[in-house]
Amino acid sequence: MKTPVxxxxxxxxxxxARHRSFALAAQELHVTPAAVGxxxxxxxxxLGMPLFLRNHRGRARLVPTEAAEQALPDIRAGLVQMAQGLRRLQAQSARRTLTVTVSPAFAAQWLLPRLDRFQTAWPETDVRLETSLKPVDFVAQQVDIGVRYGAGVWPGLVAERLLGEEVYPVCAPALLARARPLDSPADLLEQTLIHDLSMEGHPxxxxxxDWMRQAGLDHATGRRAIQINNxxxxxxxxxxxxxxxxxxSVMARDDLQAGRLVRLCxxxxLPSRLAYHVVYRPECAGQPMIQAFRDWLLAEAAAWQASAAPALEPPQEPTP
Incomplete structure (x- = not known):
């Protein structure tokens, strides 16, 4: 049996049938009585059958036929269920999934510990994190906004500086206790140096x-090395x-403040020439959720920098 079109x-x-009147039904449905009829x-x-009893002049007395009366409970239940389904769809359409691209390290060390504050402020928005070490195609992968680390120039994207940083040596308190002294840069050369290869080759x-050169130890290398790309x-x-x-510094500050790491020398x-930037497509700048997440990121970054202890606070950008 086919469903009515x-x-x-x-x-x-x-x-x-409920109002026993075309006119009253028309008022409820916001149409004319003729349209209801x-x-x-x-x-x-x-259906090939009447639904109302009619007199000999063909005018409906709006008394449902026996068959119509028997069918009405099911029809009403079906209309109620359809209305509930539509309301559910409307509720889902009111929610918005915001797709955000960040590096795995930035997500773990900075963004995720703070993300609940955005979700509290914007409870109707679901955040989907796309973590990748490589730049993604915002159009092909339907990305709304992201945070990238670099010089601030990415074709096709607006880039707003979020966080600058510096780099410095750190180690576990236990290593510092057993490996003293580690007071001078030369002392570090006797230890295993852990190298970050996450952006190896990036200008x-x-x-x-670079750090050894800044410390006056040109061409110096450590005795042992561990290389990690994250x-x-x-x-x-x-x-x-x-x-x-x-x-x-952006990655390490929480660990330093918690005492899991100690800063050396x-x-x-050594301020970095690279920085974290909020990035998004210029044609999407006016979208409310993108704008909200951008503003939230900038506010969180400003608060993070303002709360930094002087010894951990990143210095100003280096002069070229």
């Missing part, structure tokens, strides 16, 4: 060689006492 005819029939006749034609990404894993290895890591300052 015009479900409005069912609504017109149910309302007419036509919808009912369309349903009767489709401007600071390395142990900044969060670099810090984890250092926290476990496997060696001394060259940490990025604070007299050597």
């Amino acid at each position: 015009h479900l409005n005819a069912l609504r017109a029939f149910e309302a007419s 036509q919808l009912v006749r369309t349903l009767e034609d489709w 401007g990404f600071p390395s142990w060689a 900044s969060a894993a670099v810090l984890q290895a250092a926290a476990e006492g496997q060696g001394i890591a060259l940490a990025r 604070p007299q050597i300052r």
